[in-house]
Amino acid sequence: MNDDRNGKVATGADWIIPILGAAFATYYLISIKDLDWEAKVSGVFCAVVLFLLIGIFALRTAIGLARGTHYLELTSLYEDRKLAIVRGSLFGLTVASVAVIPWAGFTLSTFGFLFAGFLWLQRMNVRAAAITAGSLALFGYVLFILILRTSFPQGPFERLVSALTGL
Amino acid sequence: MNLSLSLLSDQFLLNFSYLWLIVIATTIGIIIGAMPGFGSANTIIMLLPFTLAVDVEVAMIFMVSLFVASHMGGGITSILLNIPGNGGSAATCLDGYPMARKGLGQQALVLSFVASTVGGMVTALMSIFLLPYIARLAFYMHSVEMVVILLFGITLIASVASDNMLKGLIAGFLGLLIGAIGADHIYSTPRGTFGFIELYDGVPLIAVLIGVFAISEALIMMESTSVLSDTGRQMMQQSSWKETWEGVVMSFQRTWHMIWTGIIGLIIGIVPGAGASIAAFVAYQQSRLYSKTPEEYGKGIPEGVIAPESANNGCASGDLIPLLVIGVPGGTTAAVMLIVMTYHGVQLGPRLFIQNPGLGYGVFITMLVAYAVMLFTTLPLTRWVSKLVLIPTPVLAPIIIAFTLVGAFAPRGYMFDLWLTLLFGAIGYVCRKTGFNVVALLIGVILGPMLEANVMRALRISGNDPWVFFSSPVGNILWAALAFSLAIPSIVQWRRNRAAARVAAA
Numbered sequence: 001m002n003d004d005r006n007g008k009v010a011t012g013a014d015w016i017i018p019i020l021g022a023a024f025a026t027y028y029l030i031s032i033k034d035l036d037w038e039a040k041v042s043g044v045f046c047a048v049v050l051f052l053l054i055g056i057f058a059l060r061t062a063i064g065l066a067r068g069t070h071y072l073e074l075t076s077l078y079e080d081r082k083l084a085i086v087r088g089s090l091f092g093l094t095v096a097s098v099a100v101i102p103w104a105g106f107t108l109s110t111f112g113f114l115f116a117g118f119l120w121l122q123r124m125n126v127r128a129a130a131i132t133a134g135s136l137a138l139f140g141y142v143l144f145i146l147i148l149r150t151s152f153p154q155g156p157f158e159r160l161v162s163a164l165t166g167l
Numbered sequence: 168m169n170l171s172l173s174l175l176s177d178q179f180l181l182n183f184s185y186l187w188l189i190v191i192a193t194t195i196g197i198i199i200g201a202m203p204g205f206g207s208a209n210t211i212i213m214l215l216p217f218t219l220a221v222d223v224e225v226a227m228i229f230m231v232s233l234f235v236a237s238h239m240g241g242g243i244t245s246i247l248l249n250i251p252g253n254g255g256s257a258a259t260c261l262d263g264y265p266m267a268r269k270g271l272g273q274q275a276l277v278l279s280f281v282a283s284t285v286g287g288m289v290t291a292l293m294s295i296f297l298l299p300y301i302a303r304l305a306f307y308m309h310s311v312e313m314v315v316i317l318l319f320g321i322t323l324i325a326s327v328a329s330d331n332m333l334k335g336l337i338a339g340f341l342g343l344l345i346g347a348i349g350a351d352h353i354y355s356t357p358r359g360t361f362g363f364i365e366l367y368d369g370v371p372l373i374a375v376l377i378g379v380f381a382i383s384e385a386l387i388m389m390e391s392t393s394v395l396s397d398t399g400r401q402m403m404q405q406s407s408w409k410e411t412w413e414g415v416v417m418s419f420q421r422t423w424h425m426i427w428t429g430i431i432g433l434i435i436g437i438v439p440g441a442g443a444s445i446a447a448f449v450a451y452q453q454s455r456l457y458s459k460t461p462e463e464y465g466k467g468i469p470e471g472v473i474a475p476e477s478a479n480n481g482c483a484s485g486d487l488i489p490l491l492v493i494g495v496p497g498g499t500t501a502a503v504m505l506i507v508m509t510y511h512g513v514q515l516g517p518r519l520f521i522q523n524p525g526l527g528y529g530v531f532i533t534m535l536v537a538y539a540v541m542l543f544t545t546l547p548l549t550r551w552v553s554k555l556v557l558i559p560t561p562v563l564a565p566i567i568i569a570f571t572l573v574g575a576f577a578p579r580g581y582m583f584d585l586w587l588t589l590l591f592g593a594i595g596y597v598c599r600k601t602g603f604n605v606v607a608l609l610i611g612v613i614l615g616p617m618l619e620a621n622v623m624r625a626l627r628i629s630g631n632d633p634w635v636f637f638s639s640p641v642g643n644i645l646w647a648a649l650a651f652s653l654a655i656p657s658i659v660q661w662r663r664n665r666a667a668a669r670v671a672a673a
Contacts (some may be wrong), residue, residue, distance in 0.1 A: 013332070014601035020594070021341040028344060028359040035358065039351035041626065042619035043358060050340040057333055077600050079390070087386050094382070094568050098585045110569050117565030121389070124562075136566060142312060144573050151580040152573075158409070 011061050011070045013077040018054045025050050086121065093117055105155015106145060111137035170295070170528065178525055178532040185228050186540070189533070192232035193541050199233075200240020200253065211503045223511035223595040224526060230507065231487075231530050232537040234500050235287055238443065238483045242279035242476050247555050249270055250380045254372075255443025255479040256611055257380075257606050258451045262464060262471025269467050272556050277414025278472045280545055283420070284538045286429030286477030290484035291534035298488065298528075298636060308438045314636060315645040316438065317618045320445040322649055323452055324607045326409065326656045331602055338598060339607040345370055346615015352623060362562060365583040374575045374584045375612045378591025379598065379605040381571035385564040386596045392559050411546065418471050424470055425477045428454060432478030436485020443482040444610055450478030455645050484534060491519060491527050 020100035025047040032040040064070030078084040097113035102110065118124040122133070144150045145158065146167060154162070161167060182189065211218065213228050218226040241256030246263030259279065266275035308316070321343065325335030348359040349369035360366040418425065428450040435446035454474035455464045464471050490501040508515060519527045558566075575588040598605050629635035637643060 013597075014603070016597050017334075017341070017594075017601060017603045018337060021337060021344075023358075024341070025344055027361075028347070031360075032358045035351070035356050036354055037631075038623055038626065039354050039356055039358065042622045043344065043347040045614070045622070046340055046343040046618075050337065050344060051338045053333060053340060057337060058331070077597065083390060086389050090386060090389060090564060090568070091589075093565070094572075094592075095589060097569075098572070098582075098589065101585070102582065106573070114569055115564050118562060121561035121565065122559060132562075136569070140570060140573065144577070148577070150573060150577045152576060153582075 009070045009097070010073045011064065012072045012074045015061075016077075018057055021050055022054050041134040058147060089120055090117065092093055093120070101155075103155065105158045106150075106152035107131045107137050107157040108155050110140055170524070171353060174524060174528060175295070175532065179530040179536070180526075181224065181529065182228060182533050183535040185225060186536075188225065188229055189232045189537050189540050190544065190625045192229045193537055193544065195494060196233040196236025197240035197541070197545060198245075200237035201243040204591040211500060212509075213661040215430055218507045219510055222493075223508060223513055224529065226399055226507055226511065227504070227526065227530060228533050228642060230500075230504050231533040234504075235480065235483050235534050235537050236541060237500075238287070238480050238609030239280065239283040239476075239545070241479070242283065242472075243276065243552060246275045246279060246472070248551070248563075249384050250567065250571070251376070251672075252444070254376070254477070254609070255447050255482065257444055258475035259472060259479075260445035260606070261408060261451065262466070262468050265465065265467030266460070266469075267556055269408075271467065273410040274414035274469075275467075276470050277411055277546065278418050278469050279476045280542070281415060281418035282425045282428075282473040282476040282558075285418075285425040286432060287480035287538045288535055289426050290429050290433040291531040293430070294484045294488060295528055295531045297460060298531075299494065307351075309639070310621040310628070311636055311639045311642045312645060313438070313621040314618065314625060315642050315649060316445070317614045317621065319645060319649045319652065320448070321375040321607065322652050323445075324448050324610050325604065326452075326652055332653075332656050334602050335604045335607045336602040338605070339611045342593060342608040342611015342613075342617045343618060344611075345375070345608075346612040347619055349616075352620060363583065364580050365579075365587075369616055370612060371575075371579060371584050371587065372613060373578050375591050377571045377575045378588040378593075379595030379609055380594025380616040381567055382588060383599055383605065385567045386592070389566055390489055392561065393557075415546075418473065421470060421473055422453065424473050429477040429481035432481025435478070436482035438485075439489050443479045444613060444615070446478045446482040446485075447475035448606075448610070450474040459656065478536075484531065484665050487530055491530065521589040554613040 006112060028043055029047050031095035032043055041104060066070070078087070093113055093116055097109045100112070101109045111133050113137055115129050118133060119126065122129075141158070141161075152158075211233060218230060221229075237253070241251060241253040242259045242263065245251045245259035246267050247255040249260050249264040251257040251260055255369060263275045263279065266272065285568060315609075321339040322336065325339045326332050344359075346369070348366055350367045353626050357367055431453060432443070433452045434445040435449060436443070449463075451471065451474045454470050455461045456463065458468075458470060460468070460550065486501050490505055513519065513526065514522065555563075572585055572588060575584050576582075578584075595605050595608075597603075625635050626633070629638075637646065
């Protein structure tokens with residue numbers, strides 16, 4: 001990890017990716033165990049090399065901890081509570097906007113996401129947030145749905161425009 | 168292959184008569200190049216009704232112009248937002264974004280455009296005259312050599328782009344394993360799909376690209392209210408045409424750099440499947456290797472923008488050479504072009520240059536004209552485009568997420584891809600925060616299916632003999648280069664540590 005303390009290397013949060021990697025490699029190897037050799041040779045090679053690299057990483061960290069050149073900490077993953085809340089809110093809003101797309105369609109879900117994002121993150125006033133989010137959502141509708149014909153699920157807005165204009 | 172002055176002048180005149188079409192195609196190309204998820208191949212596919220309806224010469228002018236412009240456009244978001252428009256511009260983030268953070272976004276954009284233009288034009292010119300000779304290089308690249316090149320690509324990125332090579336390699340091999348998800352090429356049996364039918368065709372690259380770059384970057388950028396430093400903000404607010412001119416001067420002070428990195432792109436582009444992402448990283452690594460100030464790379468050095476951009480555009484020329492000379496497309500867009508040309512009854516390969524040499528050489532003339540046009544249409548835009556970074560991050564981050572998610576959905580139209588993008592966004596965020604290089608992860612996912620296809624082919628041809636991977640002289644040289652690329656950073660680090668220990672002891 002990048003943050004050092006008196007020349008020491010932080011470790012802890014940087015175990016997430018190796019653990020995820022090892023778990024996925026194990027699952028991958030189990031999923032291919034009954035397949036023909038040709039279908040699994042490349043995957044086995046990548047998984048074995050990945051295990052090897054994670055093993056070296058574990059060994060280096062263990063030696064570092066034993067020698068005192070490494071120290072344990074997790075805070076660098078989220079830095080501070082306030083920032084974690086802001087990031088969590090943005091990610092939560094994104095998840096919510098994706099979840100409502102099948103019912104609200106692209107335009108309304110984008111408008112809702114941007115409107116809420118501007119209000120919550122930038123503390124924009126309601127009018128400015130509504131105008132900015134509305135203009136951007138409308139621009140997205142024209143570019144991605146009318147011009148590029150992206151096949152997003154239709155929502156009330158798209159159906160209304162289609163019924164009124166035939167577009 | 169009869170190349171004559173009259174043939175070339177005819178092609179120039181033909182292209183100038185379709186200047187309006189080139190302007191339209193390059194404008195579309197620049198825009199879609201800057202939008203992750205809307206690559207040139209997808210756009211040409213969407214516009215197939217047009218390319219199939221018009222004459223093949225007109226279709227090629229349109230497709231080639233759009234193709235080269237998309238290569239150029241990919242650098243815009245790499246520099247300003249740290250989000251590559253495509254795999255080929257991922258290396259541009261390494262120094263382009265730090266330049267933008269310092270308030271040198273306008274200069275970085277000009278460097279990117281000029282390097283793209285010079286790299287593209289020089290390699291297009293070289294392609295015209297060396298077409299019959301350089302195409303032979305492709306014949307030396309069989310599945311064995313391709314396996315080594317692909318592994319070389321991963322180790323190179325891990326050693327170049329990462330502060331910590333071990334973490335870079337873990338990210339790269341995790342990417343390769345993610346790239347191995349999906350049904351295998353021979354028996355069509357699903358592997359590592361978690362039971363999702365949407366993963367049978369493999370992990371969609373766009374979802375990974377947008378997740379690990381755009382979503383994670385949007386989350387990271389919430390750390391401050393602006394992507395710019397305080398001095399960078401002041402510089403950007405006061406920017407004028409002077410900065411554009413500065414960028415032009417900076418570029419031409421490094422003319423030779425633009426040329427040789429473009430040639431690297433051309434050579435790598437000729438190898439079918441190797442692609443712009445490898446070319447850009449190899450050029451970046453070579454640029455750093457021969458630099459007098461290698462420690463400045465990654466902090467916002469002009470050469471760090473020039474090298475990958477020039478190589479990325481040089482690769483565009485290289486991509487088309489195997490398509491025209493041996494009928495094997497060098498990349499996805501070239502494959503779409505192959506489909507259009509075949510529809511029009513064009514026979515590719517050596518016959519093309521006997522039956523329709525104008526079409527063969529015309530492709531590179533179109534490239535020259537398209538780059539010249541873009542220099543006049545895109546360079547003046549840098550002054551305004553670079554202001555994008557002045558938008559406060561709490562406004563910019565939701566906009567990035569909203570519009571890049573469209574790109575994740577567009578290619579396949581599955582809601583599943585949106586959820587996958589969010590998953591990779593979270594993975595990308597953790598990677599960035601803990602020092603695992605996201606570029607290595609992405610390149611691994613891109614190269615995974617290619618690695619598998621070439622491993623399988625090599626083993627089938629050799630009757631499942633694993634020693635086949637050490638049977639070719641070219642392959643063995645590449646293995647040695649791979650070992651060298653892994654050993655050198657460790658040796659350099661060991662020597663540095665030893666020197667530091669000596670200084671401390673003294």
